[in-house]
Amino acid sequence: MSKESMLTTDLLPAPMREPSVVMDPRRLGALQPTRLSAARSIYAKLVRENWSIDLVEARVEATGAGRMLYRIDAAGHIMHLVAFSYEPQLVDRSPRIIGSSWDIEGALIDGEVTEAELLATQEAIPRLYAGRATPETLIWFRANRSIRLFDHVIEALVAGTQPDVQRIRDVGYLLRNTGLDGNGTFGTKDFQEYGAQHPLGIPFHAQLFTAYMMREISVDLVNATARVRNVEAASVDAATRNTIAVGNGSALGLVLLTMNRPQIVHAWLSAYERIAANVGRRTIDDAHFLAVTTMLDQAIGQKNDDHTDYGVFPSGEALAIDLRVLRRVLRRLADANRHEGGSFTLTDVTDRAPSSILPEAIELFRSLLLELAPESEVDEQLRSLRVSERKQLDPLTTVAELRAQIDHGFAWVRELPVVSTEEQTRVWYKSRNSEEPRSGPSWEVPEGTNDLAVDLLAGVTELEALLRNESPNTRVGTLAIAHPHLEQVMAYVQCLAALPYAVPRFDVRDTNFVPAHIIRLFNAFCFGLEKTHDVHQRNLRGLIFEGAHFRADRDEPARDWRWEVQR
Numbered sequence: 001m002s003k004e005s006m007l008t009t010d011l012l013p014a015p016m017r018e019p020s021v022v023m024d025p026r027r028l029g030a031l032q033p034t035r036l037s038a039a040r041s042i043y044a045k046l047v048r049e050n051w052s053i054d055l056v057e058a059r060v061e062a063t064g065a066g067r068m069l070y071r072i073d074a075a076g077h078i079m080h081l082v083a084f085s086y087e088p089q090l091v092d093r094s095p096r097i098i099g100s101s102w103d104i105e106g107a108l109i110d111g112e113v114t115e116a117e118l119l120a121t122q123e124a125i126p127r128l129y130a131g132r133a134t135p136e137t138l139i140w141f142r143a144n145r146s147i148r149l150f151d152h153v154i155e156a157l158v159a160g161t162q163p164d165v166q167r168i169r170d171v172g173y174l175l176r177n178t179g180l181d182g183n184g185t186f187g188t189k190d191f192q193e194y195g196a197q198h199p200l201g202i203p204f205h206a207q208l209f210t211a212y213m214m215r216e217i218s219v220d221l222v223n224a225t226a227r228v229r230n231v232e233a234a235s236v237d238a239a240t241r242n243t244i245a246v247g248n249g250s251a252l253g254l255v256l257l258t259m260n261r262p263q264i265v266h267a268w269l270s271a272y273e274r275i276a277a278n279v280g281r282r283t284i285d286d287a288h289f290l291a292v293t294t295m296l297d298q299a300i301g302q303k304n305d306d307h308t309d310y311g312v313f314p315s316g317e318a319l320a321i322d323l324r325v326l327r328r329v330l331r332r333l334a335d336a337n338r339h340e341g342g343s344f345t346l347t348d349v350t351d352r353a354p355s356s357i358l359p360e361a362i363e364l365f366r367s368l369l370l371e372l373a374p375e376s377e378v379d380e381q382l383r384s385l386r387v388s389e390r391k392q393l394d395p396l397t398t399v400a401e402l403r404a405q406i407d408h409g410f411a412w413v414r415e416l417p418v419v420s421t422e423e424q425t426r427v428w429y430k431s432r433n434s435e436e437p438r439s440g441p442s443w444e445v446p447e448g449t450n451d452l453a454v455d456l457l458a459g460v461t462e463l464e465a466l467l468r469n470e471s472p473n474t475r476v477g478t479l480a481i482a483h484p485h486l487e488q489v490m491a492y493v494q495c496l497a498a499l500p501y502a503v504p505r506f507d508v509r510d511t512n513f514v515p516a517h518i519i520r521l522f523n524a525f526c527f528g529l530e531k532t533h534d535v536h537q538r539n540l541r542g543l544i545f546e547g548a549h550f551r552a553d554r555d556e557p558a559r560d561w562r563w564e565v566q567r
Contacts, residue, residue, distance in 0.1 A: 013278075014274075014277035014280070014281045016270070016273040016277045017273055020505070022273065024504075027359055028504055028520075028521040029313070029516065030360040030363045031363050031520075031524065031525035032363050032524060032525065033524055033530060034528075035370045036268065036370065037526060038204040038528055039208045039211070039548075041202065042202070042208050042209050043545070043563065043565070044565045045199070047565040047567070048565055049075040049199075051072060051074045052072070053070055053071075053216065054071045054072075054073075055068065055069075055070055056070065058220065058224045060224040060225055061228060062225065063087040064085055064145075064150075064154070064225040067082065067083070067118075068217060068221065069081070069113075069118070070082075070216070075199060077199045078112060079138070079199075080108075080112070080113045081109070081213050082106050082113070083217045083221075084104070084122050085103065085104055086102070088144070088147055102126075102178060102179075103175075104142065104145075104217065105122070105126065105140075105142050106125070106141050106142075106217075107121045107133065107138075107141070108138045108206060109137050120134055121133070124186075125142070132186065137187070137189060138182055138188060138189055138194075139188060139206050139207060141179060141211075141214065143175040143179075143214055143217075143246075144176050146171050149171045153168070154225050154226050154229070157223065157233045157236065158226045158229045158230045158233050159234075160233065160234050161234060163236075168240065168243045172244075172543045172546065173244060173246050174219070175214050175217065176248065178249075180207040191203065191206075194206075196386060202386070204527060207527075208544070211248075212548070215244065215245065215246045215548075215550070216551060218244060219236050219241050219550065222236060238550075238553055241553075242550075246544040247541070247543060247544075248523075248529055248541065249539060249541050250529075250539070250540045250541075251519065251538060252515055252538055254518065255428075256437050258522065260454065261389060262499065263387045263391075263495070263499065263502060264385065264389065265504075266387075266501040268385060268525070268526050271382070271384055274381065275373045275377060275378065275381060276366045276370060277347070279346065279370065280345060280346045280347030280366070281346075282372075283337060283345055284333055284334045284345065284346060284349075286334075289334040295368045295561045296326070296365070300323045300327070302560070303316040303317070303319045304316065306531065311516070311535065311537070313360070313520070313534055319358060319360055319361055322360075323365070325353065325354065326350070326357065326362075333348055333349060350362050391491050393476065393477070393480060393490055393494065395475060396477065397475070398472060398475060399474045401476075402479075402490065402493065403464075403467055403472075405493050405494060406460060406464060406493055406497070409500070412505055413457055413461060416505055416507065419509070419512075423511045423512060424507065424510065425441045425511055426439055426441065426442075426509050426511050426513065427440065427453070427509075428451060429445055429449050429451060430452065441511060453508045454492070455509065457506075457507050459489030459492075462489075463486055463493070466483065476494075504521075515537065515538045516537045516538060516540060519539075523542060529542035530543050530544075531543050548562075
């Protein structure tokens with residue numbers, strides 16, 4: 001019996017957690033990858049639909065420079081991915097957008113491609129802002145080699161042996177993602193133009209599928225380069241490639257993404273909360289106990305073996321300790337149901353856990369509950385991620401209606417602890433030199449710097465004070481004309497009042513705010529990265545598709561619950 005078949009599809013509404021719990025930054029940073037995460041959901045789709053991925057061209061030199069072209073048949077929908085590989089240059093080689101020398105550049109293109117399109121793509125990508133994608137381009141991507149590891153793997157293959165697996169595990173990847181640009185950036189196709197029936201029609205599926213292909217490229221490239229140097233070179237075998245992921249770094253841009261795309265934040269979190277609540281109300285019978293315990297055992301083993309320095313986040317060892325506690329609680333409640341006629345549910349496990357349990361352990365346990373949900377329910381919630389992100393002011397509503405919307409969706413603003421004026425100095429801006437988001441005290445930036453933050457805490461507070469002196473029948477449009485600096489705040493209130501999981505509850509001006517928590521919300525929970533560890537509390541590094549099968553291995557059993565797909 002599969003895990004999913006233990007549950008009925010009759011999912012009546014179950015109580016979801018209060019937004020005051022979920023939207024705390026510490027909780028958001030504790031959320032784990034799930035079946036709803038973009039990496040896992042696109043992987044499940046391509047496995048379930050048996051997408052074919054064929055390397056149709058590999059023109060590679062002994063340095064690893066060259067061109068690789070893949071044809072993807074996604075259940076009848078054709079796409080192509082081209083990768084241009086260059087010999088690494090140590091000048092202007094940077095993971096940042098300002099770099100001008102990347103080891104890998106490429107594009108994911110919808111439909112058939114011509115040689116002219118490929119040449120135009122190769123010429124345009126290095127120019128970035130000055131370049132323009134061809135009309136059917138979905139994603140532009142860039143990546144850099146882990147040079148020492150990349151060279152080690154090639155040298156081992158040329159010698160007819162396999163590379164040192166421990167060296168690969170220590171790094172985790174051959175290629176590190178330095179850019180996945182789509183949704184209109186650089187002229188790529190806007191996501192809304194894909195259409196709901198497109199095989200990459202779920203938010204961020206195009207980006208994460210491209211990341212999956214980066215992983216394929218990394219192994220195909222070392223194999224091809226080794227064969228150029230020695231026609232009898234070995235190829236990376238299955239055991240070795242299983243240790244290879246894609247490296248990734250994320251920073252403050254994801255905090256601004258959270259501010260600017262609240263509707264998709266709500267959609268993702270509400271989908272997670274809805275499924276976890278519905279599965280969580282199931283009584284712990286023998287089948288559920290066995291399924292959850294099996295996954296917990298795997299998770300505990302993984303965390304025990306994880307020696308990553310997570311910085312501000314708890315270590316793998318600390319998580320393993322708390323997961324053992326949750327396993328004991330699960331066993332105790334299952335025994336009570338079995339022998340004492342109890343009716344304890346899966347949610348009771350976390351509700352009855354000691355208060356000292358790490359939020360990360362709680363969320364990892366809850367992420368396992370999603371593994372028990374019917375595939376149809378997960379697919380339905382994935383489709384719900386396609387949301388309108390309109391944040392346009394409705395000028396015809398009244399002050400009375402706006403007040404009611406604040407009371408309904410933004411009453412938390414009144415309850416959030418007030419930060420002292422001395423600590424409210426953080427500004428968010430884009431660096432002129434690096435073209436990247438930055439954050440720091442106001443006295444460090446020139447006067448007149450464009451602040452990129454959406455400060456709803458201050459904005460709603462000011463708006464409430466203004467509304468106290470306004471007639472209930474005054475039109476919001478009239479108010480916006482008189483106070484144009486509050487128009488964005490009014491629009492956000494109108495569009496988000498009914499979305500309880502849209503806005504993280506923190507002060508964007510607080511100098512003590514830890515950006516890493518919000519970065520990890522998107523990095524780990526939404527995108528599905530593993531081993532996301534903190535660097536200086538504002539940069540996160542992690543691995544994409546760690547443990548997933550390569551295209552050559554998809555018929556093999558999954559190594560753990562994360563990549564198990566019901567076909």
